Amino acid sequence: MSFFSNIVNKIKTKLSSSARLIDDAYLEELEAQLIRCDLGVKLAFDFADSLRKNPCGEQQVQERLKEFLLNAFGKHDSDLFKLKASKNQLNILLVVGVNGVGKTTSIGKLAHRFKKQGYKTLIAAGDTFRAAAEEQLNHWAQRAQVDILQLEEGAKASAVVYKAIEKAQTENYNMLIIDTAGRLQNKANLMEELTKLKQVIDKNTDPNTLVETMLVLDSTTGSNAVLQAENFMEATELNSIILTKFDGSARAGVVFSIAYNFKLAVKFIGTGERLEDIEEFDLNQFISKYF
Ligand SMILES: Nc1nc2c(ncn2[C@@H]2O[C@H](COP(=O)(O)OP(=O)(O)O)[C@@H](O)[C@H]2O)c(=O)[nH]1
Ligand SMILES: [Mg+2]
Structure with missing residues (x-):
């Protein structure tokens, strides 16, 4: 049974009434279920509200949710979810x-x-905070057979980014992917560093360069992912999301919650630990899969 039919069926079992039109009890339970499924409070309330304003029978709820989500995420702009590289x-x-x-x-x-x-393709070892981080990135560079730029131990992340851009420009790379630290001494330091890195990029690139800040979120953390997005948005302008660990216990709801709350599109989904385990996000396919 798909993710969303599951939600709707749970409500049916819980509310044994066979009322054909949805009522307040139904809507309250629906909101609770949607929140439990990581769709987020705002989306759950807005959807329930749309049903209140324009009621339907229980049978139509699933279809209405599908419509609501497609509308919310720009039925006419599936490009929103595509990286414009x-x-x-x-x-x-x-x-x-x-x-x-x-x-x-x-x-x-x-x-x-x-x-x-x-x-x-060039990758840059911008996580200079943990010694093991560069080694790990090196390992991935070898597996993917791409070049990597790293500086001597103790170098600053901003220097790595500067050098990487210089190398990319002079040696005609057209894809530069920059790794960053996930933790510094404290949150303020981390956010300051990210702001600095973005400034180095902006200062050293021309308007023909596509610069995209991608926030990586672990889909298994559910609503905690939403908090992380909020924190990072305070520090720097985010353009999109990479949602990882979507294999195993996939939590589809969080995709919608993030897109709905922050107008941030999930552009890639990680589905395992192998080199090939990443997919481009496809909204229509995603909704069909979960309904
Ligand atoms: N199952 C699964 N594991 C993943 C996925 N992406 C990352 N991981 C695992 O998550 C852990 C942390 O990954 P890492 O790339 O080091 O995270 P970082 O600290 O953000 O750089 C590693 O054990 C990875 O193998 C994914 O899409 N699926
Ligand atoms: Mg890392």
Whole structure:
């Protein structure tokens, strides 16, 4: 049974009334279930409200939710979820997120993916805080067979980013993916560093460069992912999301919650630990799969 029919059926079993039109008790239970499924309070309330204003029978709830989500995320703009990279320009992906969400792994997978698509790809070891981080990124660079830029121990992340951009420009790379630290001495330091890295990028690139800050979120953390998104948005402008660990206990709801609350599109989904385990997000396919 799919994720959303599951929600609707749970409500049916709980409310044994066979009322044909949804009532207040039904709507309250629906809101609770949607929140439990990580769709977020705002989306759950707004959807219930739309049913209140324009009631329907229980049978139609699932279809109405599907419609609501498609409308909310721009039925006419499925492009929203697509990374607008092109080989005719330099594309820079600044990958941010807390420790352990899967930044380095996703960078390895993306590098592999873009290389296969014909991009000249460089990855930059911007997580200079943990010694093991560079080694791990190196390992991924080897697996993906792409070049890596790293500086001597103790170098600053901003220096890594500066050098990487310089290398990308002079050696005609068209894809640069930058790893960053997920934790520094404290949150303020981390946010300050990310702001600085973004400034270095903006200062050293021309308007023909696509610069995309991608926040990596672990889908298994549910609503905690939403809090992380809020924190990072305070520090820097985010452009999109990479949602990892979507294999196993997939929590589809969080995709919608984030997109709905922050108008941030999930562009890639990590589905495992292998090099190939990353997919481009496809809204229509995603909704069909879960309804
Ligand atoms: N199952 C699964 N594990 C993942 C995925 N992405 C990352 N991981 C695992 O999550 C852990 C942390 O990943 P890492 O890339 O080091 O996170 P970082 O600290 O954000 O750089 C590692 O054990 C990865 O193998 C995914 O899509 N699926
Ligand atoms: Mg890492």
